[in-house]
Amino acid sequence: MKSDPLRSAGLRHALLILMAVVVALPLYLAVVAASHTPQALLGHFPLLPGDMLLDNLRTVLSVGLPGTIPVWRMLLNSLVMALGITLGKLFISILSAYAVVYFRFPLRMAAFWLIFFTLMMPIEVRFFPTYQVTANLHLLNSYSGLILPLIASATATFLFRQFFMTLPRSLVDAARIDGAGPIRFFIDMVLPLSRTNIAALFVLVFVYGWNQYLWPLLTTTDAGYTTVVMGMQGMINAGASFALPRWDLIMATALLALLPPVIVVLLMQRWFIKGLTDSDK
Amino acid sequence: MTACPTGAASLKRNRAKPRRVVDAAPFPHRVLPYFLLAPQLAVTVLFFVWPALQALSGAFYQTDPFGLSQQFVGLSNFASLFEEHSYLRAFRVTAIYAVTATVLAMGLGLLLAVLTDGLLRARGVYRTLFIWPYAVAPAITGALWVFMFSPQVGAGAQLLQAMGVNWNYILDGDQALLLVIAMTAWQQIAYNFLFFTAGLQAIPASLLEAAALDGAGPVRRFWTIVFPLLAPTSFFLLVMNSVFILFDTFGLINIVTKGGPGEATQTLVYKLYQDGFQNLNLGSAAAQSVVLMVLVAGLTIVQFRFIGAKVHYQ
Numbered sequence: 001m002k003s004d005p006l007r008s009a010g011l012r013h014a015l016l017i018l019m020a021v022v023v024a025l026p027l028y029l030a031v032v033a034a035s036h037t038p039q040a041l042l043g044h045f046p047l048l049p050g051d052m053l054l055d056n057l058r059t060v061l062s063v064g065l066p067g068t069i070p071v072w073r074m075l076l077n078s079l080v081m082a083l084g085i086t087l088g089k090l091f092i093s094i095l096s097a098y099a100v101v102y103f104r105f106p107l108r109m110a111a112f113w114l115i116f117f118t119l120m121m122p123i124e125v126r127f128f129p130t131y132q133v134t135a136n137l138h139l140l141n142s143y144s145g146l147i148l149p150l151i152a153s154a155t156a157t158f159l160f161r162q163f164f165m166t167l168p169r170s171l172v173d174a175a176r177i178d179g180a181g182p183i184r185f186f187i188d189m190v191l192p193l194s195r196t197n198i199a200a201l202f203v204l205v206f207v208y209g210w211n212q213y214l215w216p217l218l219t220t221t222d223a224g225y226t227t228v229v230m231g232m233q234g235m236i237n238a239g240a241s242f243a244l245p246r247w248d249l250i251m252a253t254a255l256l257a258l259l260p261p262v263i264v265v266l267l268m269q270r271w272f273i274k275g276l277t278d279s280d281k
Numbered sequence: 282m283t284a285c286p287t288g289a290a291s292l293k294r295n296r297a298k299p300r301r302v303v304d305a306a307p308f309p310h311r312v313l314p315y316f317l318l319a320p321q322l323a324v325t326v327l328f329f330v331w332p333a334l335q336a337l338s339g340a341f342y343q344t345d346p347f348g349l350s351q352q353f354v355g356l357s358n359f360a361s362l363f364e365e366h367s368y369l370r371a372f373r374v375t376a377i378y379a380v381t382a383t384v385l386a387m388g389l390g391l392l393l394a395v396l397t398d399g400l401l402r403a404r405g406v407y408r409t410l411f412i413w414p415y416a417v418a419p420a421i422t423g424a425l426w427v428f429m430f431s432p433q434v435g436a437g438a439q440l441l442q443a444m445g446v447n448w449n450y451i452l453d454g455d456q457a458l459l460l461v462i463a464m465t466a467w468q469q470i471a472y473n474f475l476f477f478t479a480g481l482q483a484i485p486a487s488l489l490e491a492a493a494l495d496g497a498g499p500v501r502r503f504w505t506i507v508f509p510l511l512a513p514t515s516f517f518l519l520v521m522n523s524v525f526i527l528f529d530t531f532g533l534i535n536i537v538t539k540g541g542p543g544e545a546t547q548t549l550v551y552k553l554y555q556d557g558f559q560n561l562n563l564g565s566a567a568a569q570s571v572v573l574m575v576l577v578a579g580l581t582i583v584q585f586r587f588i589g590a591k592v593h594y595q
Binding site: 015016024026027030033095096102104114118120121129134148152172173176217218230232235245257258266273277 | 310318320325327329330331392408409413421424435439476535558573576
């Protein structure tokens with residue numbers, strides 16, 4: 001057999017560690033920047049973190065930068081939007097999947113294809129006409145306007161539908177013999193059995209919701225609704241307008257903006273990977 | 282859009298398999314299902330169907346910027362769109378961006394997947410170290426990288442300048458595009474790594490053992506067995522990476538370059554944003570929306586075809 005450099009576990013680990021360091025570099029530099037005074041960031045870039053991290057975090061959280069709202073309020077807006085999108089998506093998707101799988105009714109397939117249609121319409125494609133509709137409905141500068149246009153989901157509906165179709169028919173027959181109606185069956189059987197699917201989708205959709213940028217940028221002109229991801233632009237503008245650029249505060253905000261979804265993905269890694277790759281099994 | 286494969290797969294798979302649901306209705310109710318579907322359909326009609334129709338009709342009209350008058354102009358919005366130099370340029374920028382960032386992200390993702398595959402120790406640790414960028418918003422990725430490569434203060438910029446590179450992406454269009462491509466690849470490695478890892482794990486060990494017994498070395502085994510068997514995964518990732526770059530990179534570009542310098546990093550979605558919301562060219566924006574919808578529809582069909590083919594070959 002030919003000798004293979006990749007067969008040596010030591011070399012593999014060395015390469016992998018090198019790659020992990022490269023991947024982590026942008027995050028490390030952000031931590032370094034967020035933990036120094038702005039003066040320390042001029043000239044040669046410091047290699048090690050300083051001791052200002054907590055001070056900087058406190059400053060942006062409670063005060064923000066000139067022209068921006070405090071970051072704690074941005075985080076709150078992001079949380080409301082992300083949770084609203086997540087719960088909304090899960091709610092309407094699980095209900096429609098239940099309807100399509102457990103009932104036969106006229107126009108069932110038409111409804112199904114209508115939902116399928118949304119698959120082809122990410123917000124980045126339809127934002128321009130959707131903005132006009134949202135404005136007509138007087139939903140600009142509101143949480144509803146941030147959330148509602150993003151909660152229709154073919155993906156989640158299909159995932160639930162696929163899962164429901166794997167549940168044995170005898171389950172529903174037994175429930176009916178016991179006298180359970182569709183709502184009882186949904187609450188007592190379907191919902192508990194869908195736990196892992198709900199968890200998997202929760203992670204995916206929460207990250208999707210938290211990380212929205214374009215839609216909040218268009219629909220919220222009132223600074224009170226700024227989300228932290230979309231507020232990054234204003235932070236950079238405000239921070240760079242000082243004679244001494246406040247990269248320390250900008251990077252502290254960036255850390256606060258990326259931490260929640262990263263924590264959710266890492267803590268719920270198993271569900272996240274299940275949600276992501278379910279289709280590919 | 283990230284979770285799209287799920288739906289596509291489920292739909293297609295159910296078509297390929299014998300149907301599991303007995304055709305008699307599990308529940309006989311006729312009205313309840315409409316109530317269950319109502320919220321989803323309401324959102325779909327309000328925020329998807331209606332806007333799509335508006336874009337379609339708007340694309341055939343010329344509206345003045347104040348919305349006071351409208352005039353039917355047939356296909357002339359599309360005609361002038363495809364004559365517009367900067368629109369064709371946005372197509373080209375998007376294509377270059379999509380191809381290079383996809384190739385980079387897929388290559389690195391595959392490398393990481395191959396390196397971690399079969400390791401006895403620390404696989405979970407590596408997975409954690411490699412997947413976290415997936416959760417970072419593209420706009421925040423942009424912020425981290427802008428700081429890293431900002432010509433005045435960035436550590437990366439200082440390194441490049443010390444190496445003699447005349448680094449200033451704010452003035453140099455090629456450097457700007459390169460920077461955007463690099464950070465997009467960084468963002469997407471996680472996704473490709475996860476799917477390639479799943480793809481590698483699905484390859485039966487017996488196949489590789491048989492080849493090894495026949496005297497095929499590891500490199501040969503990779504190119505003759507592993508690589509072809511990863512083809513469906515690769516094709517799927519090709520589509521998903523393209524979709525991400527086409528549509529999900531707006532925030533990144535908005536933070537890093539705003540489409541500039543000049544129009545060096547202006548993608549199709551970014552141009553639509555500028556024409557629709559900054560130049561208030563409504564007819565052109567509607568036509569651009571329609572073009573994007575056709576693009577996504579095309580990609581969705583490609584994705585379906587492929588997943589069908591995969592089920593078939595397996």
